[in-house]
Amino acid sequence: xxKYTLFAGVICSVLLFxxxxxxxxxxxxxxxxxLKIYPQHHGEAIPGSVAYxxxxxxxxxxxxxxxxxxxxxxxxSDYISLNxxxxxxxxxxxxxxxxxxxxxxxxxxxIPFSVPDGAGxxxxxxxxxxx
Numbered sequence: 001x002x003k004y005t006l007f008a009g010v011i012c013s014v015l016l017f018x019x020x021x022x023x024x025x026x027x028x029x030x031x032x033x034x035l036k037i038y039p040q041h042h043g044e045a046i047p048g049s050v051a052y053x054x055x056x057x058x059x060x061x062x063x064x065x066x067x068x069x070x071x072x073x074x075x076x077s078d079y080i081s082l083n084x085x086x087x088x089x090x091x092x093x094x095x096x097x098x099x100x101x102x103x104x105x106x107x108x109x110x111i112p113f114s115v116p117d118g119a120g121x122x123x124x125x126x127x128x129x130x131x
Contacts, residue, residue: 025117027055027088028068033115035082037071038126039094041107045078046129049096053082057091058112067093087117094127105131 039049052067054060061067073080080094093110109129 025087025089025115027090027115028086029084031084031086032121033085033087033119034122035085035115036122036124037080037082037092037094038078038124039080039096039107039109039129040126041096041098041129044098046094046096046098046107047073047076047078049073049080049094049129051080051082051127052093052095052110054091054093056089058089058114060091060093060110064093064095085115087115087119089114092125092127094129096129098129098131107131 037051039046039051050070050072052064053069053071054066055068064070069082071080071082090113091110092113093108095106095108098105098107107129109127111125111127113125115123
């Protein structure tokens with residue numbers, strides 16, 4: 001009888017504590033994180049850029065029209081703000097114009113990025129872009 005009581009106690013403990021696990025992160029809107037995306041070309045900011053964001057992946061979906069979200073920087077700002085985001089995996093693709101006073105070129109590029117649970121309210125993301 002003692003053996004069965006111990007076995008039942010172990011099973012109950014596993015079920016009780018196993019059900020207390022945190023939910024895994026699922027990227028998207030409706031969370032408590034603010035993402036600041038900084039497109040950079042050769043380490044220099046690209047003001048007025050546009051970010052395309054895909055949720056729950058580490059790879060590009062392909063065409064810009066396939067991304068889950070599009071966000072633009074405020075005029076003259078060197079970053080794009082995404083508020084009320086959740087933790088999880090994102091693919092971020094940025095497009096902007098690099099005007100160095102001599103030439104004007106369209107620059108673009110993307111990176112996978114994971115926002116870990118408990119990362120804090122503000123997460124800065126630097127996205128390298130190129131011609």
